Amino acid sequence: MGRYLLRRTFVLALSLIAAGLVLFVLLRLLPGDPSAALLSVGADEAQIAAAREQVGSDLPIWMQLGKFLSDLARFDLGKSFVSGAPVLPEIMTRLSVTLPLTVASFLLAIVIAVPLGIVSALRADRWYGGLLSAVSQLGIAVPVFWIGILLIWIVAVKFRLLPASGFPMKGWEDAAGAFRALILPVVTIALVMSASLMRYVRSATFDVLGADYLRNARALGASFPQALIRHGIRNGAVPVISILGIELASTLLGAVVVERVFALPGLGSMLLLGIQQRDYPTVQGVLLVSTLMVLLIGFLADVIQRLIDPRLRETVAGR
């Protein structure tokens, strides 16, 4: 396990560097000069040259790359072209909205999807088993923002139970307000996420039910629930955890849509604004931090799988 961790950490670091390079190249492929964000229409030559110098796009590409890497090594993500504020502190502020939103939705989705998914497989022949799998079919066919809008309409506009959108100006200092602002978005993401999660849990449960080890455990005298808990969950969890990792990563990055629906000042809306304003440092910074988190989640998912299933530890990393 120790050697595996070392090896996997090395792969993690390599992937991060590779992702940074890919991002650098991608953003330089964008048409137009990044300095355009600083200039007004009809700027003269001198103004353009000054803006290019300020942004650094007058340097040759290899010097830009060198600066990019050395800044990165010092955790300096640069300053926004639009507001002039450093990017990293802004990302941290935004994360105080996006992280609780993502983690709470993720946990709620697990709480909903795991029991319902198991039930829908165990009771596939009953009406409610069928109903559950039909509902999850519907759930994967709708965009998350539609559920959000419907919830706003019913819960916030019709019954006025919760705020329709926005986040308190003071952030988490107004804890009650922040909490209330996040309830609807969390429920929205959790509902849509649990629909797809339920399908994976359901098929993992079917696999477990047909497995020899479950029949053997029953033959050795374990009751059905005992066999399921001692052997089924441990075995069934392995494929589900890698799906969970992917789901968590895509929720984190997909928060952009839900943040727009509920007008939340999170990482996603920062990225959207950055894209609309062609604010390179902002887009680059948000994507770098998101990539880091996605890679970390993948890392954790791999390690947890190995902890649960000793058989995986024998195989070579990543293959």
Next chain:
Amino acid sequence: MKKTTLWIGAILVGINVVIALLTLVWLPYDPTAMSGGRLAAPSWAHWAGTDRLGRDYFTQVMIGARIALTVGVGAALLGGLIGTTLGVLAAFAQRGFDDALAATLDILIAFPTLLLAMLVVAASDGASLGTAILAIGIAMSAIIARLVRILTKRVLAQDYITAARCSGLGWGRIVLVHVLPNIAPTVLVAIALQFGLAVIAEASLSYLGLGAPPPNASWGQLLQSAQSTVFNAPIGVIAPGLALMALVLGINFLADGLRDLLDPERGAA
């Protein structure tokens, strides 16, 4: 039971296709002209009411079906083409290149389609139908490429490939005659499932204001502008959402049905 899924899917998708084709030759109202009061409730004259400018809403939802299908089909074709080509090439490539490509694909797949699509839209000069197709197609191709790479490697390890090589068949012919026909069923089903996701991704892009501009208003854009008037005219958020759900549900059912039909081994599991 299995056949029912295929049929329900075919009917739901069929209705959408017919409506999309119909909008090319006939529309109930001029989509840009005022034809009733503002935010009118549904009536016989206006099945889904009118929008805040008094334009017939049902007409706009009908046009949305055309946009959704255009982008969905375009992205599925593009993603399928790029993905299959990359996947086959990776399966044949030298170890180093293959490993690098596999790792890159894994990173790309970790990012949701929508995020990659946002970047492609950002990289192009303005949002249009073309950028939406390109964006979603490119994002999709990573998923298809990974699948094709694995499937192709599996086929290439078979004895009949060795036999074909011994009888003097070139690699190009082997790909055409042996590899592609063998992997086609699984890849087609995967593309069909991606098609449904592409429709959702397109709606999300245009909800964020990164999709095709009006008059090519898609369901996502209709939902975005109807959100602020949901209190007065809830039909504005219900109609496009239901249409979208019907189409994606239809596509998913069609994909499931196809899998049972084309790929009995996986379908039975």
